[in-house]
Structures are given as structure tokens and as C-alpha cells.
Amino acid sequence: MTLSVHLRHRHGDFTLDVAFDSGPGITALFGRSGAGKTSVINAVSGLLHPDEGRVAVDGDTLLDTARGIDLPPHRRRLGYVFQDARLFPHLDVARNLDFGARYAPPGAKGPARGDVIDLLGLSGLMARAPATLSGGEKQRVAIGRALLSRPAMLLMDEPLASLDAPRKQDILPYLERLRDGPLGLPILYVSHALDEVARLADHLVVIQEGRMRMQGLLYDVLSDPAAVPLLGVREAGAVIAATVVAHADDGLSTLSISAGHLELPGVQAAPGTRLRLRILAQDVILSRDRPAGLSSRNILPVAIAAIHSGDGPGAAIALRAGSDRLLARVTSRAVTDLGLRVGMECFAIFKATTVAPGSIGR
Numbered sequence: 634m635t636l637s638v639h640l641r642h643r644h645g646d647f648t649l650d651v652a653f654d655s656g657p658g659i660t661a662l663f664g665r666s667g668a669g670k671t672s673v674i675n676a677v678s679g680l681l682h683p684d685e686g687r688v689a690v691d692g693d694t695l696l697d698t699a700r701g702i703d704l705p706p707h708r709r710r711l712g713y714v715f716q717d718a719r720l721f722p723h724l725d726v727a728r729n730l731d732f733g734a735r736y737a738p739p740g741a742k743g744p745a746r747g748d749v750i751d752l753l754g755l756s757g758l759m760a761r762a763p764a765t766l767s768g769g770e771k772q773r774v775a776i777g778r779a780l781l782s783r784p785a786m787l788l789m790d791e792p793l794a795s796l797d798a799p800r801k802q803d804i805l806p807y808l809e810r811l812r813d814g815p816l817g818l819p820i821l822y823v824s825h826a827l828d829e830v831a832r833l834a835d836h837l838v839v840i841q842e843g844r845m846r847m848q849g850l851l852y853d854v855l856s857d858p859a860a861v862p863l864l865g866v867r868e869a870g871a872v873i874a875a876t877v878v879a880h881a882d883d884g885l886s887t888l889s890i891s892a893g894h895l896e897l898p899g900v901q902a903a904p905g906t907r908l909r910l911r912i913l914a915q916d917v918i919l920s921r922d923r924p925a926g927l928s929s930r931n932i933l934p935v936a937i938a939a940i941h942s943g944d945g946p947g948a949a950i951a952l953r954a955g956s957d958r959l960l961a962r963v964t965s966r967a968v969t970d971l972g973l974r975v976g977m978e979c980f981a982i983f984k985a986t987t988v989a990p991g992s993i994g995r
């Protein structure tokens with residue numbers, strides 16, 4: 634599946650100028666408030682008619698201003714999940730799901746009702762009224778309703794933004810299952826929360842003030858030191874792939890990565906499970922020599938791939954760790970004092986507790 638979005642639009646002083654092409658899985662559109670994310674999703678769904686643009690899903694053209702094509706929303710076969718679940722308050726969960734199915738185009742391929750109920754863990758909720766559901770449960774029903782309309786693509790506009798942190802952690806595994814399951818449904822996922830994006834996205838598009846600033850595979854964008862000023866120095870950090878090896882009685886788990894082993898707490902996955910770990914750039918310390926007598930359990934041999942000095946006192950350092958990439962943020966003074974340069978081999982160190990359970994995804 635491919636998603637191709639090319640848009641130009643003016644809202645008064647605000648100009649939207651965004652173009653990206655992505656592959657299967659979840660494409661996350663990330664940006665701060667007012668960056669233009671909702672305008673993009675509205676143009677994809679047909680609620681906004683851009684001045685110029687082209688939107689195609691898997692080769693099917695939904696919009697092409699040059700050719701006079703602008704399908705109305707109901708003919709675009711898109712499932713929409715909003716920040717607030719927008720369930721029908723007078724219908725129980727089962728009937729809310731039926732409503733989705735009612736909009737499925739005749740003959741459209743899609744998941745069976747029972748599979749959607751299993752995937753989203755809805756079987757115990759079917760007779761409940763929306764008012765009695767938690768925020769996370771409501772969102773699961775809203776996702777189920779959207780899936781049962783058998784869409785060609787799912788649009789999710791800040792679907793977790795109204796949930797508190799624990800509810801958000803409850804629902805993220807369902808979204809991971811949706812992404813990795815047999816449906817293979819493409820998802821355009823809008824968020825201003827980088828932790829969610831790092832857990833879920835396959836492809837990342839970063840927009841700022843209406844312009845597309847970076848796009849690419851999530852692992853590539855998040856490990857690019859040029860992304861640090863865009864994403865924020867406290868939030869920037871690479872995602873690496875790891876496999877669970879074993880859990881010890883003291884609560885620490887061993888994970889293997891291409892550059893060696895990590896020891897982390899709070900890993901809730903069976904040995905053999907593939908995970909993705911987000912390691913914030915600000916949590917990584919560099920040492921030219923292998924440190925001895927250090928309490929930190931995670932010391933990885935790395936090579937410096939790039940050094941990106943910012944306007945302030947910090948520098949972002951791209952590191953190669955086996956076949957993975959890490960980012961470190963250190964002071965420019967440390968770069969000078971340690972004589973760091975591209976190609977140099979050194980050691981990256983981070984505390985086990987810096988990788989919080991919420992930063993560990995599938």
C-alpha cells in the first residue's frame with residue numbers, strides 16, 4: 634500500500650505546503666499545535682478542499698485538483714477516529730459497532746465483526762452504554778466502529794490526546810496489534826506526542842508552521858541529528874530494535890541488540906519477543922574509553938557517524954551501534970574537550986531506568 638499526499642493551501646496568513654509518500658503501516662504526522670496536522674488530515678478526508686493538491690491511496694486518486702477530481706468524504710472509504718470518541722450516546726457498544734458496519738460499501742473486503750471485537754478486547758463491553766465506559770474503552774469502540782466500515786485507510790486525529798497517561802498506556806498495545814495484525818490497513822496517525830509516535834509509526838512526517846520539514850522511515854528520522862531542533866532537545870532520541878533474551882528474579886531483563894546486550898527493568902514480554910526501544914538523546918553519555926567501576930549497566934561500543942552543532946551550547950551526535958543507530962546530546966564543550974570527531978570509536982552509556990516502560994513498544 635502507498636499513500637501519496639501533496640497539498641498547498643492558504644488559510645489567511647497560514648500556508649500549508651506538505652508533500653509525502655509513504656508505504657504500508659502507520660504514517661505519523663507529527664507537529665506542534667497549529668503546525669497544520671488537522672488541515673492535512675481534513676484534506677485527505679475531503680473535509681477541506683485545498684487550493685492545489687493530489688491525494689492517492691494505493692493508486693486510487695481521491696483528490697487531484699489539476700484533473701478536477703475531489704471525491705466527497707463518503708466516497709473516499711476512510712475510517713475516522715477523533716480525539717473524542719464521538720460514540721452515539723443512546724446506543725450500546727454493540728449497536729455503535731453495527732453503525733460502522735452499516736457504512737461498509739457493498740462487497741468491500743475487511744475484517745469480520747468477531748475479529749474486530751477480539752482485536753480490541755470489546756467482548757465484555759457489548760451491552761454497555763458509552764456513558765459507562767472509560768476514555769480508553771470508548772476509543773477502542775470508536776476504532777472498532779471505524780474498522781467495521783471496511784475502510785481503505787484509517788485516519789486517526791490525536792486519538793489518545795484526551796486520555797491520561799495510564800489509559801494511554803492501556804490502549805497503545807491495541808494500536809500495536811492493529812498495526813501488526815493481518816488487516817494490513819494503512820493508518821494516517823496525527824499526533825503532537827512523540828512518545829506515541831515512537832511506539833507506533835513506521836513512517837514519520839514532521840511538519841512545522843505548515844511546511845513538511847522531515848519525512849522517512851521512523852528509525853531514520855529519529856536517529857538523524859538534524860531532527861533534534863525540530864523535535865525538541867528533551868524529546869529527541871533514536872528508536873532501536875531489540876529482542877528479549879531473559880528475565881531475572883531481580884526484575885531486570887536482558888535484551889539483545891545488534892551491538893550487544895542491554896539490561897532494562899519493566900519489560901513485559903516473553904523471551905524471543907521483538908521490541909522497539911526509545912532511548913532519549915539527553916540520557917546517553919559518551920566516553921572515549923570503556924568506563925570501569927560505573928553503576929550504569931548499559932555500555933555499548935559505538936562509532937560517531939555525525940556531529941550536529943546547534944545554536945546553543947549543545948551538540949547532537951549520531952552514533953552507529955552495530956547495525957542500529959543512537960543519538961546522544963552532549964555539550965559542544967564536551968565535543969571539544971574529548972576531541973570527538975566523525976569516525977571515532979567510543980562508548981555510549983545510559984542508565985537502565987532511563988528507558989521507561991512506556992518507551993518500550995512492539
Ligand SMILES: Nc1ncnc2c1ncn2[C@@H]1O[C@H](COP(=O)(O)OP(=O)(O)OP(=O)(O)O)[C@@H](O)[C@H]1O
Pocket residue numbers: 644645647664665666667668669670671672673825
Ligand atoms: N478554516 C480556517 N480558516 C483560517 N485559518 C485556519 C482554518 N483552519 C485552520 N486554520 C489555521 O491554520 C493553522 C493550522 O491549523 P491546524 O488545525 O491544521 O493545525 P494543527 O497542527 O492540527 O493544530 P492542533 O494540534 O492545535 O489542532 C492554524 O494557524 C489555524 O489557525
